[in-house]
Amino acid sequence: DTAVSQTPKYLVTQMGNDKSIKCEQNLGHDTMYWYKQDSKKFLKIMFSYNNKELIINETVPNRFSPKSPDKAHLNLHINSLELGDSAVYFCASSQTGGGTEAFFGQGTRLTVV
Amino acid sequence: EDQVTQSPEALRLQEGESSSLNCSYTVSGLRGLFWYRQDPGKGPEFLFTLYSAGEEKEKERLKATLTKKESFLHITAPKPEDSATYLCAVQTTSGTYKYIFGTGTRLKVLA
Numbered sequence: 001d002t003a004v005s006q007t008p009k010y011l012v013t014q015m016g017n018d019k020s021i022k023c024e025q026n027l028g029h030d031t032m033y034w035y036k037q038d039s040k041k042f043l044k045i046m047f048s049y050n051n052k053e054l055i056i057n058e059t060v061p062n063r064f065s066p067k068s069p070d071k072a073h074l075n076l077h078i079n080s081l082e083l084g085d086s087a088v089y090f091c092a093s094s095q096t097g098g099g100t101e102a103f104f105g106q107g108t109r110l111t112v113v
Numbered sequence: 114e115d116q117v118t119q120s121p122e123a124l125r126l127q128e129g130e131s132s133s134l135n136c137s138y139t140v141s142g143l144r145g146l147f148w149y150r151q152d153p154g155k156g157p158e159f160l161f162t163l164y165s166a167g168e169e170k171e172k173e174r175l176k177a178t179l180t181k182k183e184s185f186l187h188i189t190a191p192k193p194e195d196s197a198t199y200l201c202a203v204q205t206t207s208g209t210y211k212y213i214f215g216t217g218t219r220l221k222v223l224a
Contacts, residue, residue, distance in 0.1 A: 004156075035214075041200075041219075045211045092156075099145045099162075101162055102159075104149075104158075106155055106156045107156050
């Protein structure tokens with residue numbers, strides 16, 4: 001059973017398109033995250049939701065819009081894709097309250113051409 | 114500003130050659146420090162959590178230690194399968210629960 005699963009694993013699209021990435025966790029966690037990993041492997045927080053409520057929104061262009069329909073799901077929609085959006089996007093989840101590890105999905109490699 | 118720095122950026126070891134990876138951090142208050150391993154094309158995989166200075170955790174050939182300013186991941190007699198990128202992250206007491214990551218150390222163990 002995959003704890004945190006993302007779809008799709010690979011996404012190749014043209015500039016200007018709109019795309020979505022889906023994430024689901026079956027760990028019963030209340031907090032979910034989106035991270036972006038650049039070509040140098042640096043993981044940067046984008047958003048975090050706690051029980052469907054947005055709690056972290058780090059200076060991300062408003063072309064990126066997260067949505068959490070329930071606490072087990074967190075999706076990421078990206079409008080008007082740009083070349084600079086090419087990266088690997090990771091979904092993660094953790095228990096609320098902090099101090100425990102986050103579990104990561106396998107990542108979605110987005111390539112904008 | 115909360116910050117995490119890892120060194121070296123890359124490390125090549127011969128099989129059996131022990132070494133240490135460093136994670137230096139500057140935070141207002143530490144809730145936890147986490148070590149992850151990331152293989153190519155995969156998500157980070159959790160290794161250890163450390164909470165307070167002096168704490169140590171061990172798993173097979175890996176041992177993580179923590180001081181008030183840095184953490185070390187010691188690798189004893191590494192094998193080629195230990196090759197991966199090792200990531201360090203901190204979670205602060207500031208109120209949100211984000212994990213702040215370092216840039217990682219790319220480890221290559223040669224047979």
